[in-house]
Amino acid sequence: MAQGISRRDALKLGAAAAGFGVLRMTSVAQARQNSDTLLKAGIVTDMHHTTRADSETRKYSAAMKKMQVFTESMSAVKPAFVVELGDFVDTLSMETEPLKNLAQIETRFASLSCPHYHVLGNHDFDNLRRDEFLGNITNTGIEQGQTWYSWDANGIHFVVLDADYTPGNYRPYDMNTPADTFWTWTDTIIPPQELEWLRDDLRKTPLPTVLFSHQTLDRVDGQDHNIKNASVVRGILEDSGRVLAVISGHDHQGGYSNIRGIHYVVMNGNVGVNDYRPWSATSEAGGMDTREDNQFAVLEISRTDERKYMLTLEGYGRQPSYMLERTLGR
Secondary structure (H helix, E strand, O other), rough: EEEOOOOOHHHHHHHHOOOOEOOOOOHHHHHHOEEEEEEEEEEEEEOOOOOOOOOOOOEEEEEEEEHHHHHHHHHOOOOEEEEEEEOOEOOOOOOHHHHHHHHHHHHHHOOOOOOEOOOOHHHHHHOHHOOOOOOOOOOOOOOOEEEEEEEEEEOOEEOOOOEEEEOOOOEOOOOOOEEEOOOOOOOOOHHHHHHHHHHHHHHHOOOOEEEOOOEOOOOOOOOEEOOOOHHHHHHHHHHHOOOOEEEEEEOOOOOEEEEEOOEEEEEOOOOOOOOOOOOHHHOOOOOOOOOOOOOOOEEEEEEEOOOOEEEEEEEEOOOOOOEEEOOOOO
């Protein structure tokens, strides 16, 4: 079931983020009373659907049941859209047909009546060529095969980034083969043509904006999980004066940062929340509980005055909840 912001979460964020737009518990009720809700969106990341054996930290075999709970929950919430932030699938056992594996989870994810969107993750190409993966998913209203794109919903602009490119020659990820193994999970960058598109996209929109990425954008460029030209991307976001938040996946432990007023939320992985601590250490069901161990979130965006917005990320399972305030300067 949904987990509201606990006192523990509020205290954890309060000391580190005071003055950066994270609302304390005493501010939440007042902010909600004075706000006008614009939309809700469902977000999930790092499902890693596959037939490979479970590990102590990743419970792959629960993906379909957890996705079923996600879609049932979203049917009740009635969001403006849902988005998954990458690593939809994973490396398969030898006897599994890759397209069948992808179709299973895509069919369930896309069964909702609302629009649905994907962000590319690194594991999405473990057993599928680029054209196979992109040809067998859909993003509502977006041209088939487009991997960075944007859309508007209820007065908010949304952007999906694709960082599945190799630094140096900007080669897009594809399935590695023994004869051509050209990327690893730490090789991630936004290529020049996408940077230019992003600048132009943000210049054209008059709307407050939320970005989605698989890899993180809030750390030093060389950090393993981070996009290797993240500082350049952040500069574009800051210069636009329109960005409320960036929401990412990839690092299953999750996290939060505020950089020059922009909120950066890294969501916990659905398949697992910590690659160094086994599920058995924290879960009575060993990570298999489709409620308590099922990480996703509902993002609610509200407007509190002409330039001020409140973003509420209501976490499910072990996903922390956040209430974030952002005042745009333009």
